[in-house]
Amino acid sequence: MKLLKRLSVLALTAALTLSMAAPAMAAGSIEVTEDVSVSDDYDWTRFKGQNMTLNVYNWGEYISNGSDDSEDVVSDFEKLTGIKVNYTTFDSNESMYAKLKSGAANYDVIVPSDYMAAKMIAEGMLMPLNYDNIPNFQNIDEVYRNADYDPENAYTVPYMLCTTGIIYNTTMVDKAPTSWADLWDPQYAGNILMFNNSRDAYAIAAFKAGKSINPDSTEEVDEVVEELKAQKPLVQAYVMDEIFDKMIGGEAAIGVYYSGDAITMIDDNPDLAWVFPEEGSVLSVDSMCIPATSEHKEAAEMFINFMCEPDIGKANAEYIGYTTPMESVREILDEDLADSEIAFPPEEVEAKEKVFTALSDEVNNELDVKWSEMKSYNEGGSGYLFLLLLTAMVALACFNIWRKVRRRSRNMY
Amino acid sequence: MMKIYDKKLAYPYFVWMTLFTVVPLFIVGYYALTDSEGHFTLDNLVSISGYSSVFARSLLLALIATVICLVIAFPVGYFLSRLRVNKQHIMLMLVMLPMWMNFLLRTYAWMGLLSVNGPVNAVLGLFGLGPYTMLNTSGAVVLGMVYNYVPYMILPLYTSMTKIDQSLVEAAQDLGASTTKTLVRVLIPMSVPGISTGITMVFVPAVSTFVISRMLGGGSNLLIGDLIEMQFLGNSYNLNVGSAMSLVLMIIVLLCMSFTSSFDEDEMEGVS
Numbered sequence: 211m212k213l214l215k216r217l218s219v220l221a222l223t224a225a226l227t228l229s230m231a232a233p234a235m236a237a238g239s240i241e242v243t244e245d246v247s248v249s250d251d252y253d254w255t256r257f258k259g260q261n262m263t264l265n266v267y268n269w270g271e272y273i274s275n276g277s278d279d280s281e282d283v284v285s286d287f288e289k290l291t292g293i294k295v296n297y298t299t300f301d302s303n304e305s306m307y308a309k310l311k312s313g314a315a316n317y318d319v320i321v322p323s324d325y326m327a328a329k330m331i332a333e334g335m336l337m338p339l340n341y342d343n344i345p346n347f348q349n350i351d352e353v354y355r356n357a358d359y360d361p362e363n364a365y366t367v368p369y370m371l372c373t374t375g376i377i378y379n380t381t382m383v384d385k386a387p388t389s390w391a392d393l394w395d396p397q398y399a400g401n402i403l404m405f406n407n408s409r410d411a412y413a414i415a416a417f418k419a420g421k422s423i424n425p426d427s428t429e430e431v432d433e434v435v436e437e438l439k440a441q442k443p444l445v446q447a448y449v450m451d452e453i454f455d456k457m458i459g460g461e462a463a464i465g466v467y468y469s470g471d472a473i474t475m476i477d478d479n480p481d482l483a484w485v486f487p488e489e490g491s492v493l494s495v496d497s498m499c500i501p502a503t504s505e506h507k508e509a510a511e512m513f514i515n516f517m518c519e520p521d522i523g524k525a526n527a528e529y530i531g532y533t534t535p536m537e538s539v540r541e542i543l544d545e546d547l548a549d550s551e552i553a554f555p556p557e558e559v560e561a562k563e564k565v566f567t568a569l570s571d572e573v574n575n576e577l578d579v580k581w582s583e584m585k586s587y588n589e590g591g592s593g594y595l596f597l598l599l600l601t602a603m604v605a606l607a608c609f610n611i612w613r614k615v616r617r618r619s620r621n622m623y
Numbered sequence: 624m625m626k627i628y629d630k631k632l633a634y635p636y637f638v639w640m641t642l643f644t645v646v647p648l649f650i651v652g653y654y655a656l657t658d659s660e661g662h663f664t665l666d667n668l669v670s671i672s673g674y675s676s677v678f679a680r681s682l683l684l685a686l687i688a689t690v691i692c693l694v695i696a697f698p699v700g701y702f703l704s705r706l707r708v709n710k711q712h713i714m715l716m717l718v719m720l721p722m723w724m725n726f727l728l729r730t731y732a733w734m735g736l737l738s739v740n741g742p743v744n745a746v747l748g749l750f751g752l753g754p755y756t757m758l759n760t761s762g763a764v765v766l767g768m769v770y771n772y773v774p775y776m777i778l779p780l781y782t783s784m785t786k787i788d789q790s791l792v793e794a795a796q797d798l799g800a801s802t803t804k805t806l807v808r809v810l811i812p813m814s815v816p817g818i819s820t821g822i823t824m825v826f827v828p829a830v831s832t833f834v835i836s837r838m839l840g841g842g843s844n845l846l847i848g849d850l851i852e853m854q855f856l857g858n859s860y861n862l863n864v865g866s867a868m869s870l871v872l873m874i875i876v877l878l879c880m881s882f883t884s885s886f887d888e889d890e891m892e893g894v895s
Contacts, residue, residue: 304860400756406842408857447759448842452734461738461758575861579673582853586677586845599679603878610881 242286246521252345254516257509258292264509267306267317269496270299272370274522274529281525287516293509310335310501317501318510324495325409327366328359328568336365337500343511346518353560354535357495358424358567366497367514368535370526372468373555373563374410374492376485377453377475382463390418390487393464394437399444403456403465406448408581409566410492411438414466417489424567428576435580439587448585457482468494469552470532476552484552490562495535651873654866667867674850674868681846682875684761685830688768692776692825693818695769700780700817701810705789715781718774730767730838737763737839759841767835772828776821783817784810819883827876847872 239247240254248254266284276282284295300306303326309315310330322330330336341347350368360366376387382401387393393402393414405411413423415437425431446462453465458479467475472484498514500507516522523539533553534540540548547553555563569577658664671678703714721729736743737757744754757763787810795805811818833848840846847868854865 302856304856307860308855406837442843445843446841452838455735456738459735459738460740578853578857578861579670582674582677582845582850585843585849586674586680599675599682602682603875606878606882 240290242290243281245281246286246519246525248290248516248519248521249346252515254291254512257512260292261294262292262506262509263294263296264319264506264513265296265298265315265317266319266513267298267300267309267315268319268321270301272299272321272496272530273297274525280529281522283517283522283525286522287513290516291509291512293512295513310503313503316503316505318504318506319498319513320501321369321496321498323566324357324359324497325566325568327497327499328566330499330501331360331365332568335502337502337504337507338364339367339500339514340507340511343508344515344518346515349518349520349523349536349538351535351537354495358565359495360497366499367518369496369498369517370470370530370532371493371495371535372470372532373486373494373559374413374466375469375472375552376464376466376487377457377472377482378464378485379457379460379462379479379481380483381481382460386483387464387485388488390414390489392487393466394418394441394444396444398463400446401463402441402445403453403462404441404445404448405466406450408577410466411448412577412581413492413564413566415441417487417491420489423492423564424569425573425577426570428573431573431576431580435577435584438581439584442584442587454478469555470530473531473547473550473552486555486559490564491559493563493565495565651866651869654863655870656867658863667863668871670864671867671871674847677845677850678847678871678875680761680844681830681848684765684844684846685768685826688765688772688829689776689822689826691765691769692773693821695773696776696780696821697814697818699777700784700814703777703781704784704787715778718777721770722774726771727834729771730835733763733767733770734758734838737766758839759843761840761844763839764836764844764846767839768825768829768832771835772825775824775828779820779824780814780817783814783820787813822883823880826879830876831872 238250240250241247274280274283276285284297287293288295300309303323306320306322307326307330310317310320327336344367347367354368354371356363357368376390376392378387380386383398387395392398393404405414412425412431412434415434416423416425419434419437421430421434425434447456449456449465451471453467454471454475456462457465457467457475460479460481469484472482476482476484498517500510500514504510517526518536520536520538520542523534523536524542527534527539528544528547531547531553534543540554655667656663656665658666699718703711703718706714735741738744739754739756739758741758743757747753747755791809791813792805795809796802800808830846831848831851833846833852836842836844836846836849842849851865851868851872854861854868
């Protein structure tokens with residue numbers, strides 16, 4: 211009896227501790243490293259010991275990689291799951307697309323931008339995801355789900371975001387710019403930096419003209435590109451990353467760029483300021499996807515789930531400086547970044563954000579032809595150059611023939 | 624025992640050239656003459672006519688850069704070839720020195736130097752001049768080309784000039800030829816092989832560059848290289864048009880090269 215009592219007490223305490231421990235365990239976590247713990251409500255180790263290799267293809271400098279005391283996210287994943295990651299990088303959506311299209315390499319996780327994701331979905335190059343394997347998808351803010359590039363949200367999990375806007379030098383402008391139309395203001399002639407990339411530059415002109423940033427007819431493209439042509443005489447240069455040096459060095463009064471990079475520029479030159487133009491801005495979203503050719507879909511989904519862990523998202527967001535789509539990450543972010551209105555724009559700005567979708571081949575082609583036409587267009591006209599070239603070529607050919615003939619006649623003696 | 628002039632020794636390079644030069648050339652040709660479905664078409668080539676002003680500008684800027692390189696490099700090459708041998712080595716190293724640095728970095732540095740708040744304008748400012756807008760002009764692009772490619776002109780010129788016997792120059796002057804005449808009748812004809820190699824080595828990379836025009840030309844001085852780059856890595860991703868552009872560029876370059884090589888042949892005849 212005594213024994214039984216003691217046993218029952220033991221059982222009771224055991225049951226009690228268990229029942230107390232159980233809820234704690236459900237929300238418990240596995241410590242991977244000092245700074246990183248992941249949810250233990252997920253079977254991270256099911257591929258352990260299978261010698262599996264996952265091919266991840268991401269943008270360059272787009273993951274916390276252990277340099278400068280940051281967290282080495284990839285090695286954390288390897289440590290946790292026993293899956294080996296073969297991590298490679300690309301520098302443009304197009305080069306990534308070209309590589310996948312050629313079938314030269316097999317990838318399991320890729321990170322295309324919005325419009326490229328849409329294009330790849332349309333071409334059947336992506337595999338629908340099994341969101342049961344990505345429970346952390348619930349961390350992604352509602353706002354960033356079901357975006358235009360993936361309306362059913364069947365293929366993509368947002369990774370990082372940024373918005374376009376105007377960065378300006380407060381010492382070089384009389385009045386702070388507020389709209390894209392200010393980039394057409396003649397008083398800033400020679401002091402404006404524009405995107406050297408057709409889609410982003412087009413979007414600015416489209417906002418100004420009140421058109422869609424995703425044109426659906428070639429006529430619409432022609433009309434909007436006229437705006438860019440009109441702006442050209444005012445533009446100092448069309449730049450991408452060169453803008454860092456130019457804005458920081460006070461070379462130009464107004465430039466357009468991505469919010470994540472603007473934070474870096476303002477850090478280096480406090481005279482700079484950022485504004486979300488009133489017409490709205492472009493939200494670019496880079497999403498994690500799985501190519502249709504992947505052989506390790508489930509492991510790839512595990513990787514995506516891992517990337518959506520709050521601690522991992524924090525490490526990445528702090529390393530990259532772009533905006534995280536996860537509210538739970540923002541809550542634990544470094545205060546400076548979390549409070550930044552540039553990284554996390556207020557709701558009225560968010561409401562006016564637009565995303566790129568894939569353009570039809572015909573429209574895309576027209577956009578590129580018009581863009582390069584705009585870039586090579588000279589106010590004075592350069593038709594005479596071509597005539598000059600043609601004459602020079604003909605003259606050159608004649609001269610060569612004349613030489614050959616002369617040599618032959620000389621050789622006859 | 625293999626003889627040193629055994630033809631077989633050239634086979635490894637021959638195989639290399641076939642695989643990585645000849646075959647790709649045919650692939651470029653194939654893409655240029657087909658559409659995305661692989662059917663034969665001439666549309667790609669026709670559509671290029673719309674970019675003729677870009678082609679013209681590239682050729683013009685490359686031509687100007689080549690001429691400037693030649694004018695700068697000719698006296699330098701002559702001076703180098705007349706130095707004592709040990710000094711020649713040091714001077715040659717100085718000519719090559721910038722090439723040890725990354726091409727991109729060197730161009731990027733010019734971007735800083737030429738900017739409105741840059742050191743060049745700061746120095747001019749001391750004399751009450753400027754500031755001038757030097758960056759983002761065609762002139763800056765030509766400067767970038769000259770700066771980056773002038774060693775490729777100096778080296779072949781120097782090599783061919785070392786073979787010129789100083790006594791020939793002295794003889795010409797002894798016999799009463801003026802400096803100009805010595806230059807035109809003796810020095811220039813004898814360094815023609817170097818000149819034509821130099822022109823090729825400067826003109827070809829200059830005409831197809833895209834980094835220089837993007838950084839120093841501000842993106843509005845579009846060159847063929849930029850256009851081709853846009854087709855392969857830009858938004859359009861049109862391999863067919865890109866290949867057609869490369870093909871046209873190749874033909875133009877070949878035409879230009881035939882001009883310099885015809886000089887070369889003439890010279891060889893004179894020598895033999």
